[in-house]
Amino acid sequence: MSHDTLIPASQATTAAIPDPGLGEHVERFTDADPAAGNRVYRSILFKFALVPVLAIAFVVVYFAMDKTAWVEVLGTRFLLQHLLLGVTLGLAILLIGIGAVEWARYIMNDEEVAEERHTLATSPADREVLSKKFAAGVADSGVKRRPLLLSAALGGVGILAVPVVVSLADLGPWPTDATRKKTLEKTIWAPGVRLVNDINKLPIKPGDLEVGQLVNAEPATLFDLAGADQQVARAKAAIIVVKMDPDTIKIPDSRKDWQVGGVLSYSKICTHVGCPISLWEQTTHHLLCPCHQSTFDLGNSGVVVFGPAARSLPQLPIAVDSEGYLVARSDFTVPVGPSYFERDSTKDYQDGDK
Amino acid sequence: MAKPAGLADSAPVLETTRPDAEPTPGRLAEVGNWVDERTGLGKVAKGGLRKIFPDHWSFLLGEIALYSFIILLLTGIFLSLWFKPSMGEVEYAGSYQLLKGLPMSEAYASTLAISFDVRGGLLVRQVHHWAAMLFVASATIHMLRVFFTGAFRKPRELNWLLGVGMFSIALIEGFAGYSLPDDLLSGTGLRFVDGLVRSIPIVGTWLEFLVFGGEFPGTLIIPRLFIAHVLLVPGLILGLVGAHMALIVYHKHTQFPGPGRKETNVVGYPLFPVYMAKAGGFFFIVAGVTTLMGATMQINPVWNFGPYNPSQVTAGSQPDWYMGWVEGAVRIMAPIEWHLGSTTWSWNVFLPAVVLMGLLFTVLGAWPFVESWLTGDKAEHHLLDRPRNAPIRTSLGVAGMTCYALFWLAGGNDILATQFHVSLNDVTYFMRVAVFVGPVIAFFITRRVCLALQHADNERVLHGSESGVIVRAPGGGYSEAHEPLTEDELFTLTQHEQLAPLEATPATDGHGIPVAGAGVSKRRARLSGWFMGTTVVKVSADELHDHHDEPVPAEK
Ligand code: HEM
Ligand code: FES
Numbered sequence: 056m057s058h059d060t061l062i063p064a065s066q067a068t069t070a071a072i073p074d075p076g077l078g079e080h081v082e083r084f085t086d087a088d089p090a091a092g093n094r095v096y097r098s099i100l101f102k103f104a105l106v107p108v109l110a111i112a113f114v115v116v117y118f119a120m121d122k123t124a125w126v127e128v129l130g131t132r133f134l135l136q137h138l139l140l141g142v143t144l145g146l147a148i149l150l151i152g153i154g155a156v157e158w159a160r161y162i163m164n165d166e167e168v169a170e171e172r173h174t175l176a177t178s179p180a181d182r183e184v185l186s187k188k189f190a191a192g193v194a195d196s197g198v199k200r201r202p203l204l205l206s207a208a209l210g211g212v213g214i215l216a217v218p219v220v221v222s223l224a225d226l227g228p229w230p231t232d233a234t235r236k237k238t239l240e241k242t243i244w245a246p247g248v249r250l251v252n253d254i255n256k257l258p259i260k261p262g263d264l265e266v267g268q269l270v271n272a273e274p275a276t277l278f279d280l281a282g283a284d285q286q287v288a289r290a291k292a293a294i295i296v297v298k299m300d301p302d303t304i305k306i307p308d309s310r311k312d313w314q315v316g317g318v319l320s321y322s323k324i325c326t327h328v329g330c331p332i333s334l335w336e337q338t339t340h341h342l343l344c345p346c347h348q349s350t351f352d353l354g355n356s357g358v359v360v361f362g363p364a365a366r367s368l369p370q371l372p373i374a375v376d377s378e379g380y381l382v383a384r385s386d387f388t389v390p391v392g393p394s395y396f397e398r399d400s401t402k403d404y405q406d407g408d409k
Numbered sequence: 410m411a412k413p414a415g416l417a418d419s420a421p422v423l424e425t426t427r428p429d430a431e432p433t434p435g436r437l438a439e440v441g442n443w444v445d446e447r448t449g450l451g452k453v454a455k456g457g458l459r460k461i462f463p464d465h466w467s468f469l470l471g472e473i474a475l476y477s478f479i480i481l482l483l484t485g486i487f488l489s490l491w492f493k494p495s496m497g498e499v500e501y502a503g504s505y506q507l508l509k510g511l512p513m514s515e516a517y518a519s520t521l522a523i524s525f526d527v528r529g530g531l532l533v534r535q536v537h538h539w540a541a542m543l544f545v546a547s548a549t550i551h552m553l554r555v556f557f558t559g560a561f562r563k564p565r566e567l568n569w570l571l572g573v574g575m576f577s578i579a580l581i582e583g584f585a586g587y588s589l590p591d592d593l594l595s596g597t598g599l600r601f602v603d604g605l606v607r608s609i610p611i612v613g614t615w616l617e618f619l620v621f622g623g624e625f626p627g628t629l630i631i632p633r634l635f636i637a638h639v640l641l642v643p644g645l646i647l648g649l650v651g652a653h654m655a656l657i658v659y660h661k662h663t664q665f666p667g668p669g670r671k672e673t674n675v676v677g678y679p680l681f682p683v684y685m686a687k688a689g690g691f692f693f694i695v696a697g698v699t700t701l702m703g704a705t706m707q708i709n710p711v712w713n714f715g716p717y718n719p720s721q722v723t724a725g726s727q728p729d730w731y732m733g734w735v736e737g738a739v740r741i742m743a744p745i746e747w748h749l750g751s752t753t754w755s756w757n758v759f760l761p762a763v764v765l766m767g768l769l770f771t772v773l774g775a776w777p778f779v780e781s782w783l784t785g786d787k788a789e790h791h792l793l794d795r796p797r798n799a800p801i802r803t804s805l806g807v808a809g810m811t812c813y814a815l816f817w818l819a820g821g822n823d824i825l826a827t828q829f830h831v832s833l834n835d836v837t838y839f840m841r842v843a844v845f846v847g848p849v850i851a852f853f854i855t856r857r858v859c860l861a862l863q864h865a866d867n868e869r870v871l872h873g874s875e876s877g878v879i880v881r882a883p884g885g886g887y888s889e890a891h892e893p894l895t896e897d898e899l900f901t902l903t904q905h906e907q908l909a910p911l912e913a914t915p916a917t918d919g920h921g922i923p924v925a926g927a928g929v930s931k932r933r934a935r936l937s938g939w940f941m942g943t944t945v946v947k948v949s950a951d952e953l954h955d956h957h958d959e960p961v962p963a964e965k
Pocket of ligand 2: 326328346
């Protein structure tokens with residue numbers, strides 16, 4: 056606060072000079088010079104006259120042109136028909152607008168006009184009338200002598216909210232303990248399910264991978280599902296398979312047999328809000344989520360090293376089957392994906408756990 | 410005193426009227442009578458036809474919002490004739506070769522059909538998306554205009570609330586809209602919402618299951634978002650727009666101060682014909698520009714992203730610009746999660762997403778009431794403030810904008826890191842601090858600037874404007890000659906109200922007996938002194954008289 060704080064009440068609402076009032080009207084060039092006025096008039100007419108021309112051009116382009124042809128204009132590829140439809144229509148609309156605004160600005164009378172404002176509020180006398188009318192209505196209703204009527208009626212209307220809300224309960228299944236165990240807390244990974252490459256759907260052998268290589272994979276059983284079922288399953292079961300030099304990474308005792316010679320598998324679904332994690336930094340063993348940059352250390356059981364995610368990436372215990380292909384040893388041991396209230400997060404791996 | 414050029418009812422007839430080019434007034438009057446005898450609309454038209462609207466470029470911002478909303482309605486209806494809101498799987502058989510034969514949802518397939526097989530469909534899709542960007546942008550800037558000029562003060566608080574309501578559901582509407590095509594980008598956005606809903610303590614999982622009809626993504630979310638996007642939310646916005654407009658007409662528009670502009674009048678041009686032509690023409694300009702944008706500027710090329718696949722993500726996926734600040738907050742949030750017993754409290758998602766959004770809308774909605782509590786001002790205001798004349802309000806506004814902008818920038822922390830060759834982690838750490846410190850710095854700078862501008866105004870009033878002419882005095886010194894201001898400017902620069910801050914009412918009366926009831930507490934008086942007292946006292950008539958080299962303009 057400064058020395059400027061004292062405001063004399065006398066000048067609070069008055070200006071230093073009296074209001075000079077609305078100034079004299081200044082003529083525009085179109086008023087002063089009839090020739091200029093006529094030029095503007097003709098240019099507006101010309102704009103309006105172009106509109107039908109453009110409209111016809113639009114129709115011609117619509118019917119006469121191949122809709123699949125692409126053109127390159129200034130280094131950008133356009134669908135030719137789309138471009139011409141848009142340009143003709145857009146210009147036609149724009150010209151109407153510009154013409155109308157010019158008409159208003161250069162031709163219509165431009166003398167400013169003052170209009171009085173009126174008080175918004177109802178006058179005290181009218182309020183008086185209103186309250187009399189209201190009182191008469193209240194008296195007519197009989198609610199004074201039988202006051203319970205009103206509460207009962209309002210209560211009745213109010214309670215109707217209950218059936219309305221209840222009828223929304225079927226919007227979705229309820230995530231009760233039992234439901235969660237079958238949904239959020241379960242994926243289609245199971246003992247013996249093969250890990251298959253996400254793109255060519257082929258099973259993977261540990262020997263196929265080189266140190267530092269990362270492969271996106273899915274459970275083989277995913278492709279038995281179709282449509283929405285497959286999407287739901289995929290949203291939880293997607294994994295990455297990565298091979299690291301076992302000597303350069305930390306493998307806790309409890310997870311010694313979750314990997315096969317430095318080949319480890321983790322959930323691909325970020326523990327933050329569920330984006331598929333994709334950016335792999337070979338040298339640091341860090342995996343970065345492209346959505347909000349949470350970074351997980353795959354060389355240390357997936358713990359968070361940076362970003363807003365607060366939980367380690369779940370690791371999928373894997374082994375090889377009799378034919379030497381990578382298979383899951385079980386489902387994930389903790390729920391994958393973003394947190395939810397009922398999630399028991401005490402079992403997630405924390406840095407330093409054995 | 411110069412008198413107003415004319416009154417609404419007696420404005421001169423246009424010179425350019427050419428009777429032979431228009432229907433004869435007789436026929437028009439006949440139609441008018443027919444309608445009036447059945448509706449009585451003549452009474453409304455009589456009052457409204459020559460209603461005065463003030464002119465200022467910044468009053469166009471709300472209009473842009475209105476017009477882009479109308480464009481959204483029109484283009485949206487067109488799109489809904491072809492769009493299929495279904496997550497059922499089909500094999501793509503349309504004319505875009507690169508996706509031929511791929512399994513995808515009907516929603517995505519029909520979006521491709523609109524883009525490549527319906528002539529003009531791509532145009533309408535792109536116009537719709539550009540108009541949506543423009544709608545939110547113009548509503549936001551319009552809101553800032555209303556804020557910085559104090560247009561939200563009595564009697565317009567309700568209209569401000571309607572505006573905040575529209576603003577918040579406009580974000581939801583936009584989000585629902587770009588989730589519909591079910592391409593990879595929109596699916597990623599939905600995944601985000603799923604995580605966000607889940608993060609709500611206690612009820613999150615329940616809400617998630619009810620909203621998505623089970624686990625993400627399921628089959629119901631697109632049809633549900635569709636009905637929200639084309640019916641529920643637009644219906645709500647339409648109702649709010651209607652109420653917003655009705656109140657504007659009823660209140661009459663605010664105006665900037667100036668000669669002849671009073672709290673009790675409104676100076677401008679009549680609705681018919683000037684404002685109709687200007688505003689109507691402006692609608693066509695906005696529509697024309699968005700159409701040209703839709704034609705020439707590609708937006709959301711869903712065919713490049715491919716169908717949604719929960720195990721894929723497009724590089725650099727970003728939401729539409731107006732969700733960027735939430736995205737930024739989510740990105741720079743610290744990884745705070747509580748694991749209590751067998752429950753998880755996901756503050757790292759809940760706070761920056763759900764709570765922050767709620768906070769913004771609450772603060773916006775509350776501001777008019779906070780300000781009137783600070784000023785104790787119960788008067789109606791139809792003359793706008795010049796932002797410098799409300800230094801604290803203006804500074805708080807700029808601080809808020811700075812905070813928003815920093816969050817928004819944080820939403821591109823990866824881009825910032827690569828563009829400026831710094832580490833992503835450093836950008837994030839920097840932003841975590843900046844969102845708190847930046848607004849404070851912005852506040853003090855703006856406050857300084859406002860006060861300096863007020864000083865400069867006083868200087869001009871007292872000493873006139875610099876003429877650019879250097880005069881050499883007989884003694885050899887140089888000085889710049891000053892020209893006196895016009896009366897118009899003198900008035901404009903000194904007309905604003907400068908009320909004294911609230912004073913605390915004594916806790917006890919003259920006899921030491923405590924005063925009951927609603928007085929002004931010491932704290933409120935202190936805050937009021939800060940809010941209203943941080944200002945430069947304007948030049949008074951006496952000061953002007955004493956200082957002035959020229960005679961003060963006399964009363965006319
Ligand atoms: C959602 C889209 C919106 C539309 C279509 C819209 C439209 C308009 C229009 C056309 C005007 C008159 C011109 C003007 O003052 O600029 C106006 C005035 C107003 N708007 Fe909005 N607006 C929207 C959003 C908002 C928002 C977000 C706020 C504030 C939170 C707001 C608050 C106001 C107020 C208080 C007025 C009266 C101001 C005055 O008389 O100067 N509006 N609106
Ligand atoms: S979803 Fe991975 S960091 Fe947010």
